[in-house]
Amino acid sequence: MQQVRIGMIGARGRGGIAKYWHKPDGRSVVVGAADIYPEKLEEFQQEINPDAFVTTDYRELIAREDIDAIAVTSPDFCHEEHAVAALKAGKHVFCEKPLAITVDGCDNILKAWQESGKKLMVGFNMRYMNMYRTMKEIVDSGVIGEIKAVWVRHFVGWGGYFYFHDWHANSANSTGLLLQKGSHDIDIIHWITGRYATKVSAFGGLDFYGGDKPNDLTCPACDERETCTEVSPGRLIECAFREEVNVEDNNMVIMELEGGIKASYLQCHFTPDYQRNYTFIGTEGRMENNELENKVYVWTRRSNNPRELSNRVYEIKEAKGSHGGADPNICKDFVDMILDGKMPVATPLAGRMSVAVGCAATESLRSGGGVVQVSPAPDAAVLQGSGN
Numbered sequence: 001m002q003q004v005r006i007g008m009i010g011a012r013g014r015g016g017i018a019k020y021w022h023k024p025d026g027r028s029v030v031v032g033a034a035d036i037y038p039e040k041l042e043e044f045q046q047e048i049n050p051d052a053f054v055t056t057d058y059r060e061l062i063a064r065e066d067i068d069a070i071a072v073t074s075p076d077f078c079h080e081e082h083a084v085a086a087l088k089a090g091k092h093v094f095c096e097k098p099l100a101i102t103v104d105g106c107d108n109i110l111k112a113w114q115e116s117g118k119k120l121m122v123g124f125n126m127r128y129m130n131m132y133r134t135m136k137e138i139v140d141s142g143v144i145g146e147i148k149a150v151w152v153r154h155f156v157g158w159g160g161y162f163y164f165h166d167w168h169a170n171s172a173n174s175t176g177l178l179l180q181k182g183s184h185d186i187d188i189i190h191w192i193t194g195r196y197a198t199k200v201s202a203f204g205g206l207d208f209y210g211g212d213k214p215n216d217l218t219c220p221a222c223d224e225r226e227t228c229t230e231v232s233p234g235r236l237i238e239c240a241f242r243e244e245v246n247v248e249d250n251n252m253v254i255m256e257l258e259g260g261i262k263a264s265y266l267q268c269h270f271t272p273d274y275q276r277n278y279t280f281i282g283t284e285g286r287m288e289n290n291e292l293e294n295k296v297y298v299w300t301r302r303s304n305n306p307r308e309l310s311n312r313v314y315e316i317k318e319a320k321g322s323h324g325g326a327d328p329n330i331c332k333d334f335v336d337m338i339l340d341g342k343m344p345v346a347t348p349l350a351g352r353m354s355v356a357v358g359c360a361a362t363e364s365l366r367s368g369g370g371v372v373q374v375s376p377a378p379d380a381a382v383l384q385g386s387g388n
Contacts, residue, residue: 122351145284159269179358
């Protein structure tokens with residue numbers, strides 16, 4: 001095989017990354033798409049490949065012998081069904097994060113992956129962002145010593161639009177935003193420390209969104225659209241204050257990781273700004289990022305070695321492509337994994353463990369904040385490419 005032929009399950013939204021795979025003269029080409037909305041398939045053909053096979057039944061897509069790999073970019077609650085079916089059909093799979101919305105769902109995907117003999121990658125694109133790759137390199141260099149504490153604050157300034165105007169706002173579709181949105185941040189904590197969380201305690205609430213508006217109310221049809229602070233600015237139009245909204249918009253989690261590392265994660269969906277602030281504290285220093293400045297700061301303490309002689313400031317370089325240049329790189333890695341056997345930066349096991357932490361944290365906050373043990377990883381010896 002010299003070129004990977006890819007089919008998309010989920011033609012629009014996150015499926016927009018198809019543009020990075022569709023290179024007819026290169027190593028990959030997008031030849032098909034499935035979506036339940038015909039208009040999205042029309043847009044896909046117009047923007048990606050006018051000759052692509054399209055269908056409203058994903059089973060027809062994965063049954064095609066001229067497709068080597070499937071990218072699962074459907075809504076979260078569909079990931080398990082779509083990924084398992086694609087693997088059982090003998091396709092390599094790229095599955096957008098989160099891997100699934102339950103631990104059992106993740107384990108079903110991992111089982112199908114092991115039995116298929118095919119490749120599986122999880123869409124943790126933050127691992128491909130220059131900011132977090134730099135922070136990983138700094139920690140691995142030893143400049144701040146052995147990590148002992150991690151503090152993460154996630155200001156989700158567009159939280160109302162992205163998570164409360166559509167299916168995300170119902171826990172049946174997402175479990176909760178500590179899993180859905182937090183899966184990225186939990187994974188970065190795991191990745192940079194090199195340790196998985198083992199137990200959590202969490203508190204959260206629906207403190208701003210939700211309410212008593214009808215479930216079928218949309219922003220264009222609402223009498224309050226001229227004064228509402230959360231009126232939709234785009235294509236997501238369901239009322240953010242409708243009755244069915246039942247996922248928390250204000251969350252706090254405390255975690256203990258392997259090796260005794262203590263970590264905290266705070267997530268709020270009604271802040272005026274959008275940024276992630278990470279702090280890693282080690283035995284020889286502290287590292288903190290500033291997304292607004294596009295910089296990473298390192299402060300060192302006495303360590304009786306030359307590293308204590310200076311603090312450091314890293315200016316993160318800009319990268320081309322969506323999500324700070326991460327999307328074209330993760331798409332390239334998927335193709336390289338299939339054609340060259342390259343190990344993925346984001347492993348299936350890592351995808352499973354971020355979901356396990358999100359589920360445990362959600363269980364804790366919805367049952368009074370008690371300590372909940374994180375579902376341990378399956379036997380790593382039987383998982384190809386296991387690790388953080």
